[in-house]
Every structure is written in structure tokens, then in C-alpha cells.
Amino acid sequence: MSTEQLENFKQILGDRYGLNFDPRNDKTLKKAITKRLEALGFKSDIDYYSFLNKSTGAAEEFDDLISLLTVGHTNYFRSPDHFRALKEYVLPRIVSQKADKDKRLRIWSAGCSTGDEPYSIAITLLECFKGIKQWDVKILATDINTQFLQHARSGIYDSWTTKYVDQKLFDKYFVKTENSALLKDQVKNMVKFFYLNLATDGYSFAQEGKDKFDIIFCRNVLIYFRKEMVKRIIKKFYDLLEDKGYLFLGYSENLTQISRGFEPNSLYGVFFYEKRPPELRTKPKQVPQARPIEIPSPPRIKPKETVAPEPKETVAPEPEEIDEERLYLEGINHFGEERFEKAAEIFEHILEKNPRSARALLGIGFLLANKGRDQEARQKGQEVLEIDQLLPEAYYLLGILNEREGSLKATRESYQRAIFLEKDFIMAHFNLAILYKREGKWREAQREFKNIVNILKTRKDNEPIKFSGGFNKRSFLKICEEAVRSK
Numbered sequence: 159m160s161t162e163q164l165e166n167f168k169q170i171l172g173d174r175y176g177l178n179f180d181p182r183n184d185k186t187l188k189k190a191i192t193k194r195l196e197a198l199g200f201k202s203d204i205d206y207y208s209f210l211n212k213s214t215g216a217a218e219e220f221d222d223l224i225s226l227l228t229v230g231h232t233n234y235f236r237s238p239d240h241f242r243a244l245k246e247y248v249l250p251r252i253v254s255q256k257a258d259k260d261k262r263l264r265i266w267s268a269g270c271s272t273g274d275e276p277y278s279i280a281i282t283l284l285e286c287f288k289g290i291k292q293w294d295v296k297i298l299a300t301d302i303n304t305q306f307l308q309h310a311r312s313g314i315y316d317s318w319t320t321k322y323v324d325q326k327l328f329d330k331y332f333v334k335t336e337n338s339a340l341l342k343d344q345v346k347n348m349v350k351f352f353y354l355n356l357a358t359d360g361y362s363f364a365q366e367g368k369d370k371f372d373i374i375f376c377r378n379v380l381i382y383f384r385k386e387m388v389k390r391i392i393k394k395f396y397d398l399l400e401d402k403g404y405l406f407l408g409y410s411e412n413l414t415q416i417s418r419g420f421e422p423n424s425l426y427g428v429f430f431y432e433k434r435p436p437e438l439r440t441k442p443k444q445v446p447q448a449r450p451i452e453i454p455s456p457p458r459i460k461p462k463e464t465v466a467p468e469p470k471e472t473v474a475p476e477p478e479e480i481d482e483e484r485l486y487l488e489g490i491n492h493f494g495e496e497r498f499e500k501a502a503e504i505f506e507h508i509l510e511k512n513p514r515s516a517r518a519l520l521g522i523g524f525l526l527a528n529k530g531r532d533q534e535a536r537q538k539g540q541e542v543l544e545i546d547q548l549l550p551e552a553y554y555l556l557g558i559l560n561e562r563e564g565s566l567k568a569t570r571e572s573y574q575r576a577i578f579l580e581k582d583f584i585m586a587h588f589n590l591a592i593l594y595k596r597e598g599k600w601r602e603a604q605r606e607f608k609n610i611v612n613i614l615k616t617r618k619d620n621e622p623i624k625f626s627g628g629f630n631k632r633s634f635l636k637i638c639e640e641a642v643r644s645k
């Protein structure tokens with residue numbers, strides 16, 4: 159296929175679906191085109207292209223081609239901290255705001271793939287929302303890939319996608335067969351699936367809920383779109399969300415230079431966004447009082463598998479010369495981009511050379527924390543501090559773990575120590591600022607945001623920010639400036 163012809167395909171798919179095809183994906187694209195044109199009996203890619211371009215009946219064919227091009231990688235409770243933020247921060251607030259009103263809860267999982275995400279949301283609700291029976295709850299889930307939707311409706315999963323489901327929850331909501339796990343009807347019936355191309359204008363499925371959404375999950379979907387398309391989609395999310403609705407994006411996606419209509423919030427080291435209509439933007443945000451509502455202490459969602467390798471050697475050999483600092487940063491970078499296995503490989507490699515490498519142990523600690531294995535993560539953090547008391551990131555890890563535990567004083571102290579040891583530690587300043595905000599300590603929060611703005615002034619534009627999940631100077635500056643203005 160000529161380069162020009164390949165570009166034509168990219169153009170037509172970009173126009174119809176907003177998808178952005180990186181040159182790295184050329185091979186996949188060519189393979190998919192060849193497969194489809196052979197299936198339809200076309201002699202050349204030119205014929206197939208003109209069929210797609212001109213034929214009014216090509217809609218179904220587009221679906222088949224798109225099915226070969228969409229990446230459906232997902233699993234239950236992917237990015238567990240999003241689910242913690244959902245049950246410990248977002249749900250309590252929505253429930254207390256609406257408890258005296260209509261008792262309607264609407265959630266949308268956009269780009270739901272095989273359903274793992276909306277079903278994880280359903281399980282979270284069943285587990286922590288005691289009054290759910292008195293509420294009218296609707297979880298709608300959409301995707302463009304009809305095969306994924308079919309799979310989702312079937313509720314049949316393999317052991318890989320359910321590996322992060324806590325054993326207790328697994329036993330409660332799945333029936334295990336020899337080769338698979340069948341989701342029980344109690345969960346299946348809570349989610350309705352619809353076909354939706356996010357790049358089109360009509361989102362008629364949304365009428366099913368008869369209300370605006372309280373929460374939208376659209377994680378790991380927008381990374382495949384062109385920027386203009388992302389802006390259009392986010393604008394639609396804004397319009398379809400309740401005034402104080404919440405938006406969850408993937409770990410490496412953010413709204414910088416995309417929309418000013420949302421305020422970022424960070425909890426347990428992950429971001430999520432709150433819709434801020436203009437009239438709410440300039441006023442100081444009130445810290446909502448945690449009313450005793452029907453959400454008891456959250457279930458622990460723990461994986462069943464060991465992910466992070468233990469150091470293999472029990473007797474420390476003479477450390478061999480390796481560039482530990484560089485490797486560690488590489489590992490953290492993979493971690494930030496959700497390539498967890500690659501990150502684990504690097505930390506393990508460092509530990510093979512030096513089993514007492516504080517940095518590598520810390521990396522393992524972050525991986526454990528990411529899997530929700532907090533106790534083990536905490537042990538690693540302590541182990542790290544026994545080796546090197548002056549490693550700021552170790553206190554940052556403990557800060558996240560303390561925050562999850564709800565120990566505010568310990569959280570504050572951990573972040574403050576991290577900053578004491580590394581005064582330019584942006585994410586420690588940021589999490590501290592958010593913590594102060596949550597406690598209603600506006601002056602302290604503003605001070606932290608201003609600190610970040612000052613630190614950022616010394617950074618290069620596209621320099622990534624450690625532990626921020628994909629933000630760079632420019633994007634983070636905007637967030638902080640907005641946060642400073644919002645007081």
C-alpha cells in the first residue's frame with residue numbers, strides 16, 4: 159500500500175471517528191485494512207478505499223474495520239485508586255447533595271470496552287452504598303466496538319481481567335467455572351450497554367437516563383483521539399454532566415488546554431475532575447461536611463496475585479556498578495505511563511544487582527500501592543527508610559498511604575517531610591495543598607499552590623512532573639494558577 163493511500167485511510171478514519179493514527183501504528187492499520195478488503199473480496203486497497211469513501215452502505219463495514227483497530231485493554235478495578243476516590247470522596251458527596259432531593263444517580267462509562275469498568279463501578283456501589291435500594295440508579299456504558307459490547311453483555315470473563323478483584327468480592331459476585339468467571343445477574347442487571355461513536359454528534363443513548371450524569375468515566379479512551387476531537391467530546395461531557403458532576407479520565411490523560419470548565423482534584427495520588435460552571439468558578443469552594451450517610455467503611459479491593467517481585471537474594475552481594483538513578487527514573491516513567499510490568503522488571507533488575515537499593519524497593523512500594531496492597535507497600539516504604547532516611551519519595555509514598563487510611567495528621571507530616579528533603583517536590587506540594595483545601599485551610603493551600611507556581615517557573619515547558627501521571631510544566635501551571643485564583 160502506498161504511503162499516500164495509507165494517509166487516505168487515516169484521514170477518513172480520523173474524520174469519522176476522531177482517531178489519531180501514529181506512524182507507530184501503521185503496521186496494525188495496514189494489517190486491518192488487508193484483512194477487511196480480503197474478507198469483502200476487493201482486489202486492491204484503492205477499491206476498498208473508494209467503497210468506504212463513497213458507499214452509503216459502508217457503515218457496517220466501518221464497524222468491522224474499527225473493531226480491528228480499537229484497543230480494548232481493560233480489567234476489573236483498573237487503577238484502583240480511582241475506585242477509592244469514587245467510594246470515599248465522590249459518592250459520599252453526591253449522595254449527601256441529593257439525599258433530600260430526587261435520589262437519582264446516573265453514571266456513564268464512555269469507552270467501556272468489555273464492561274469491566276462499568277461492572278467494577280456497579281460492584282463498588284453494591285459494596286459501599288447501603289441505601290442503594292431506595293435510589294434510582296442507572297449505569298450506562300457505551301463503546302464503538304460491537305464485539306466488545308457483546309462480550310460485556312455476556313458477563314463472561316477470564317482470570318486475567320478479574321485478577322484485581324478481591325477474593326471476597328469475587329466469591330460474592332462471580333460464579334467460577336473451569337475456564338472462566340461468570341458475573342452474577344445482580345451486577346449484570348445494573349449496567350445497560352449501548353453502541354456509541356464518541357466522535358459523532360448525537361448522543362441519543364443519554365436520554366435513557368432521563369437526567370444529566372453525576373459521574374462520567376472516560377478512561378484511556380481520549381488518548382486515541384485528535385486534540386480537536388478531544389475538545390469536542392469534553393464539551394459534550396460538560397453539557398451532559400450535572401453542575402457538580404465528576405469526570406474520571408485515564409492516568410495519563412488530562413484537561414490542560416482542553417477545557418476550563420473543570421477543576422482538578424487529587425486524592426491518593428490520582429486526579430479526577432469536578433465540573434465548575436462559570437457561576438461556581440470564582441467562589442471559594444466549601445469543604446462539604448462529611449454527613450453520616452449510607453456508605454460504610456470501604457471494602458478493600460486487593461488483588462489475588464503477587465505482582466511485585468521480592469528481591470531474589472538473601473545475602474547482599476557487593477553492589478555491581480549500574481546507573482541506578484537513571485534506571486530508577488526509567489522505571490518510574492514506565493510506572494507513570496501504566497506500563498507496570500516493565501517498571502517491575504526494571505526495579506527487579508536493579509535489585510538483582512543491589513538487593514538493598516532503596517530506590518528500587520521504593521519503586522516496588524509504588525507498584526504495590528497501585529495494586530491496593532497498602533500494607534505491603536507501607537512495609538516497603540519503611541524498609542526504604544531504614545536504608546535511606548533521606549529519600550523524599552519514600553515519605554511521598556507514605557503520604558499517599560496515610561491519606562488512604564484517613565490519617566490526616568500523618569499525611570500532612572509525610573508530605574511536609576518529603577518537601578523538607580526536596581523543596582521542589584511538586585506533587586508533594588500539590589497533594590498537601592489539596593489536603594489543606596479539603597480541611598478548609600485556604601491560606602495554607604494557597605501558599606502551597608504559589609510554591610508550585612514558583613517552582614514551575616524554573617522548569618522547562620515540556621519537562622514531565624514526577625508522579626503526576628503525564629502532566630508537564632505548562633499543563634500543571636494552568637491547574638495551579640486556576641487553583642490559586644479559585645480562592
Ligand SMILES: C[S@@+](CC[C@H](N)C(=O)[O-])C[C@H]1O[C@@H](n2cnc3c(N)ncnc32)[C@H](O)[C@@H]1O
Pocket residue numbers: 175176228229230231232233236268269270271272275300301302303306354355356357376377378379382408
Ligand atoms: C483502552 S479501552 C479503555 C477501557 C476502559 N475505559 C478502561 O480504562 O479500562 C478504550 C476503549 O475505547 C473505545 N473507543 C475507541 N474509539 C472510540 C470511539 N470513537 N467512540 C467510542 N468508543 C471508542 C475502544 O473500543 C475501547 O473499548
